[in-house]
Amino acid sequence: MIIKCPICGGDVEVPDDALPGELIDHECGITLEVVNEGGSIKLRPLEGVREDWGE
Amino acid sequence: MYVIKVGGKVLDRNLPKVVESISRELSKTPIVLAHGGGNVVTEYCRRLGVEPKFVTSPEGIRSRYTDRGELEVYVMVMAGKLNKEIVAGLVARGVKAVGITGADGPTLIAERKKRIVVIDERGRKRVIDGGYTGRVVSVNSDLLKTFLSNGYTVVVAPIAIDDEGNMLNVDADQVAFKISSTLRVDKLIILTDVPGVFVDGEVVKHIKADEVGDILSKVGAGMNRKLIEALNAIRSGVGEVVITSGIVEDPVGEVLRGNGTVVSQ
Numbered sequence: 450m451i452i453k454c455p456i457c458g459g460d461v462e463v464p465d466d467a468l469p470g471e472l473i474d475h476e477c478g479i480t481l482e483v484v485n486e487g488g489s490i491k492l493r494p495l496e497g498v499r500e501d502w503g504e
Numbered sequence: 505m506y507v508i509k510v511g512g513k514v515l516d517r518n519l520p521k522v523v524e525s526i527s528r529e530l531s532k533t534p535i536v537l538a539h540g541g542g543n544v545v546t547e548y549c550r551r552l553g554v555e556p557k558f559v560t561s562p563e564g565i566r567s568r569y570t571d572r573g574e575l576e577v578y579v580m581v582m583a584g585k586l587n588k589e590i591v592a593g594l595v596a597r598g599v600k601a602v603g604i605t606g607a608d609g610p611t612l613i614a615e616r617k618k619r620i621v622v623i624d625e626r627g628r629k630r631v632i633d634g635g636y637t638g639r640v641v642s643v644n645s646d647l648l649k650t651f652l653s654n655g656y657t658v659v660v661a662p663i664a665i666d667d668e669g670n671m672l673n674v675d676a677d678q679v680a681f682k683i684s685s686t687l688r689v690d691k692l693i694i695l696t697d698v699p700g701v702f703v704d705g706e707v708v709k710h711i712k713a714d715e716v717g718d719i720l721s722k723v724g725a726g727m728n729r730k731l732i733e734a735l736n737a738i739r740s741g742v743g744e745v746v747i748t749s750g751i752v753e754d755p756v757g758e759v760l761r762g763n764g765t766v767v768s769q
Contacts (some may be wrong), residue, residue, distance in 0.1 A: 472621065472629040482631055498619045498631055 452492050454481065461492060505534045509680035511696040512541040514750030515586065519743045523593035524693065525756040526657075530599060534652050536683055538660045540676035541586040542568055549577045549583075554599070559622040567636075570673040575636040578603075578673050582661040590659045602656045605663035606640070606670050609647035612679060614638030614664035614672045637674030638664050640679060642656070643686040648703040665702055681733040685740035692713045692742055693759050694730060695750025700765035701727055711767045713738050744768035 451460045451487035464471075471483040472495060482493040506529070510522055531693040545568070554577055557569040570578060585605040594601035606612025615636035624630045639748060651658045660683065663674040664731035677694065684692040703722045711719060716735045720728050725745075734745040748764025749755065758764065 468630070469626075470630045470632060471624075472631060474629075495621075495631060498621055 450490070453492065454479065456494060457490055461494070463490065505536070505687060506691045506693060507536045507538060507680050507684040507687070507731050507765070508693045508695065508698060509538045509754065510540065510542045510695045510750055511676070511697065512539075514755075515541055515590075516537060516543060517697075518739045519589065519593060519752050521558065521753060522750055522755055523590065523597060524756045526697075527594060527597040527599050528754075529635065529756050529760075530657060534657070535608045536648060536652070536658045536660060536687070536689075538587060538662070538676055538680040538683060539582075539590060540662060541582055544586060545574075545578050545581045546740035548581045549574060552577055559620070559632075562621055562623060563725050564731075568638040568673065572636065575671065575673065578636075579671055580664060582663055587659055587661040594657055598760045600653055600654075600656045601659060603659040603661065604647065605661040605671075606674065606679065607665040609644055609664055610661070610665045611647050612640050612642055612674065612682070613644065614640050614666055614674055616666050616668075616670060616672055628765050635670050636670065638666060638674050640664055640674050640682045643682050643685075645686050648664060648683070648687070677730055681737045684742045684745075685737050688741040690743040691759075692734075692737060693756065693764075694745065695746060695755050697751055699749040699763070700732070700747055708765050709762075711765060713745070713767070713769050716767065731767065738767065738769060 450463050452463050454461050454478045457488045461475050467483045473481045473504050475481055477490040482495045484491050484493055507744050548558045554573045558566050559569045583605045591601045591603040615625055616638050618636045619631050648658055662674050662679050664672045666672045677707045717733050745767040746759050748751050748759055752758055
């Protein structure tokens with residue numbers, strides 16, 4: 450399915466079997482998170498993530 | 505003063521010789537020992553019926569995923585079994601030793617990682633809840649200095665605490681680097697299961713701080729993280745960082761004889 454990028458407005462191809470939390474790197478440079486809002490799939494910019502790991 | 509980090513594989517394979525080697529150096533300099541032990545946590549999770557979970561980062565680093573059940577085992581093993589085995593080994597050699605976690609004092613203050621990015625079972629990037637892992641944001645050295653000034657060797661387990669009182673699983677390398685930077689130690693020794701930093705199949709003897717950037721692309725993900733942290737530690741005032749094997753007869757003595765990879769200004 451094709452969804453508009455919330456940042457640049459361009460088309461983003463989202464796999465039909467995409468799950469909430471899945472990430473898509475868009476060509477405009479933003480990483481988008483797949484979210485399920487009221488039963489419909491939407492995209493929002495990825496936030497609140499750190500790349501550190503425990504023991 | 506030295507900080508010595510001992511990885512889980514080294515504890516597993518060479519604990520008696522490591523504590524013997526450390527106890528020999530204590531007449532010359534005070535030592536803080538930071539330990540890992542994730543492999544032992546995994547073993548005890550299984551024994552207690554808590555199936556360990558692992559996640560893989562987009563960079564390919566496989567790490568423990570610490571949920572509430574696993575955190576309980578993690579704290580029991582790290583603060584209990586492993587920390588006290590090291591303390592007991594030192595005490596048996598006449599060393600005044602005390603074992604703490606970062607929650608004591610508190611000494612290691614961390615932020616819980618609310619969300620982390622992993623590669624899921626379908627090979628796709630996904631963001632998930634971060635569980636009970638954290639990133640050390642500051643070290644309160646009061647308790648460490650109290651013990652050190654009274655002649656104790658301090659053994660620190662990789663458990664930190666956040667501002668809500670949650671105990672968190674933190675990377676033992678990061679613990680060692682943060683304590684070293686805070687205390688501005690002369691030497692940080694990282695005892696691993698390899699003899700140093702390999703580039704093109706050979707151990708590099710010396711890496712200057714301004715050469716670290718060039719070497720990062722030539723080493724694996726785990727060593728890459730160590731080198732980045734080493735660079736930060738040196739810039740914070742640590743004299744030098746030595747990455748070397750802990751699976752030899754006298755690991756600390758080998759460092760003083762010039763073995764391993766030295767990172768310095």
